[in-house]
Amino acid sequence: MTADVFSPLATACGIRTAHSRPCPRNISLLHARQIPSKGGNTEFADMRAAYDALDQDTKDLIEPLICEHSQMFSRARLGFSDFTPEERERFKPVRQRLVRVHPGSGRKSLYLPSHAGTIIGWPEPEAKALLMDLTEAATQREFVYSHKWRVGDLVMWDNRATMHRARPFPHDEPRDVRRTTLMGEGQPYPNI
């Protein structure tokens, strides 16, 4: 199975590419020009509030952890398995701390995008289980804002403090949303 540019899943992947890049993007701005008659909400989760709500044992456990991020991990989860050598090079995993301090607010934040696939020094099953647990905890309703789009909406979000995803909409209706992005400030954890 290869990635289909126009599938809803590919669109969902495409919209979340920020986190697998060596230097995470800081702020994304999305403007709605045309929206479908229903569906297509964008859901945001607050990774600072999610961190605050963890118990102390979990905070201690995850504080030093470093993850590897790659679009190959997120795509593999959706069933895409064939990567060209060029894609393997382009999506080479980068290391990111799981817990980061959000520079603007000084608050700690979970860095758990769908591209996070492994934890350095951990066996793969345990790593995936922990990342799934944390993601489930961090995307509970109490941390989620769901944006229902209107034409003319400009929504901007901080990729260092939030996760987001697009919800399904009727495929035969146009959804024209255009994103601009501000350069990230963060540096990846060095590959040692």
Add this chain to the structure above:
Amino acid sequence: MTATVAKPTIVVSATFEEYAVMPFPIHQVGPCFAGEVDGIDLTKPLSAADIDAIHAGMDRYAVLIFHDQDFTDEQQLAFTQSLGSIELAIGTSLRRPEEYRLPPTFADVSNLDQAQQAVRPR
């Protein structure tokens, strides 16, 4: 916000609470974050105070929503660049270069092809 932290000049490093008077109101719309901003037209050039307040609002709310912004591509680009350095959307799209609908200053996350038609999943 209290009257005791009133500052006549706005500095870039000011936190949200340090603004005695925000140039525009922000209403929280999410459970613990996400703010809706009223009374600002982003298609026009912004003052330094507006820009500082948007950054401060972002630091506090992490998501900001502005309704009824009648952007052209150029205006969206100008607004983005007034906030910082733009990142080009290169290497982020699953489209082939010949399928691009928008310039590389934009990431195209629509379901439209170059003829502006909705494309069903193949």
